[in-house]
Amino acid sequence: DVQLVESGGGLVQPGRSLRLSCTASEFTFDDYAMHWVRQAPGKGLEWVSVISWNSGSIGYADSVKGRFTISRDNAKNSLYLQMNSLRSEDTALYYCAKALRFDWLVLDYWGQGALVTVSS
């Protein structure tokens, strides 16, 4: 079964930075685009970012553009999200998700999430 395990979450002060990681297993990581999606407590899903299999195509939600950077290391089967200039409204459970092979914007497997709390 596909395994996606997020790490790096925690409590951080507004304006500071945090880096999330997602370690993938049980599938050929470098064949698939990967996403980050977040969910504020008690709220719905909000897409954050996508990166293609070879890092050649990247997209961001307007709410994080210029502050967050997605990246991947295919040799390590890992996906990352560098989050800078964090705000209280970035508080959420951050999911890493795998895309379908031929539909890079359809998310077909999700991790269990990493909680990020932005508060002073």
Next chain:
Amino acid sequence: EIVMTQSPATLSVSPGERVTLSCRASQSVSSNLAWHQQKPGQAPRLLIYDASTRATGIPARFSGSGSGTEFTLTISSLQSEDFAVYYCQHYNNWPPRVTFGQGTKLEIK
């Protein structure tokens, strides 16, 4: 920016009933529409993509239809494990953009 609107926000239904959830796009999105199910305390699960294609392992009681601006997810006979929140998801290839609806909660009547 395309806005996805789901209705109703909450639906109370009984096991065994047929239920239809709606998702409307503020402008045409062709068939670039997926549905996800999320149970409390769990990650979402993909049910349907390309408006009507069931994802791997999804039971046949789940079906999707629609194109353009109006989409539906139908569950033919509700099982106890189907009570959850359902999200529609639009996707646009370039520039890459993913937009979720606000969700419909199915609760037991």
